[in-house]
Amino acid sequence: MNLRLGMLVANVYSMLHLVFCNVLLEAISQDGWITNGAEAQLAYIRLMIACNKLERARNVGANTPMFWNQIDDNLQHRMCHASTYQFAFSKLILQKDKALWEGTQSYDVISIDAVSLPTETEIHNHHELTGSFGIQLF
Numbered sequence: 001m002n003l004r005l006g007m008l009v010a011n012v013y014s015m016l017h018l019v020f021c022n023v024l025l026e027a028i029s030q031d032g033w034i035t036n037g038a039e040a041q042l043a044y045i046r047l048m049i050a051c052n053k054l055e056r057a058r059n060v061g062a063n064t065p066m067f068w069n070q071i072d073d074n075l076q077h078r079m080c081h082a083s084t085y086q087f088a089f090s091k092l093i094l095q096k097d098k099a100l101w102e103g104t105q106s107y108d109v110i111s112i113d114a115v116s117l118p119t120e121t122e123i124h125n126h127h128e129l130t131g132s133f134g135i136q137l138f
Contacts, residue, residue, distance in 0.1 A: 009034055009042055040090035043097035045071065050100075050115040058112065074117070088127040092118040 010028035014020045020028050028034070052067035065073075078086065100114060118126075 006039070008046070009039055012042065013038075036094075037090070040093055043093050044090075044117075046097060046101075047093065047115050047117060048074070050110070051112060051117075054110070054112040054115065084127055085123060088123050089118060092122060092126055 006029035007025055010020075010025040013028050013031075013034060014023065014025065020031075023031075048071050049067050052064065052070055056062075056064045078089065081089075096115075096118070100110065
C-alpha cells in the first residue's frame with residue numbers, strides 16, 4: 001500500500017467507521033477489511049480534487065463545476081464499462097497517485113496534465129498488456 005495513501009485511507013476509516021475510532025492509523029492501514037478498491041477510490045477522489053483546483057486556478061472567474069459534480073459526471077460514464085475496464089482504470093489511478101504523491105511534490109509544482117485521469121487509450125492499452133481481469137472496483 002502506498003504509505004501516504006494508506007494513511008489517508010486510515011484517516012477516513014477512523015472517522016467514518018466506529019470499529020476504527022480508537023485504533024492507531026498504522027493498524028488501520030494494515031487491516032484486511034480495507035480493500036484495494038477503497039484505496040483506488042480515495043486516490044481517484046484525490047486526483048479529481050487536485051485537477052479541479054488546478055482548473056479553477058487556471059480559469060479564475062469561470063464557472064468551473066465543483067469537484068463533486070465532476071466526480072459524479074465522470075463516474076456515471078465509467079459505470080457503463082465492464083469490470084475489466086474498471087479494474088484497469090483503478091490500477092492506472094493507483095500508479096498515478098503513487099507517482100504523484102510518494103515524493104515531495106505539492107500542488108504548487110504539479111501540472112493539470114500530471115493529475116489528469118488516464119485516457120481511454122491508456123486504459124485499453126493497460127488492459128491489453130496485462131490481460132486485466134478483476135473485480136468491479138467502481
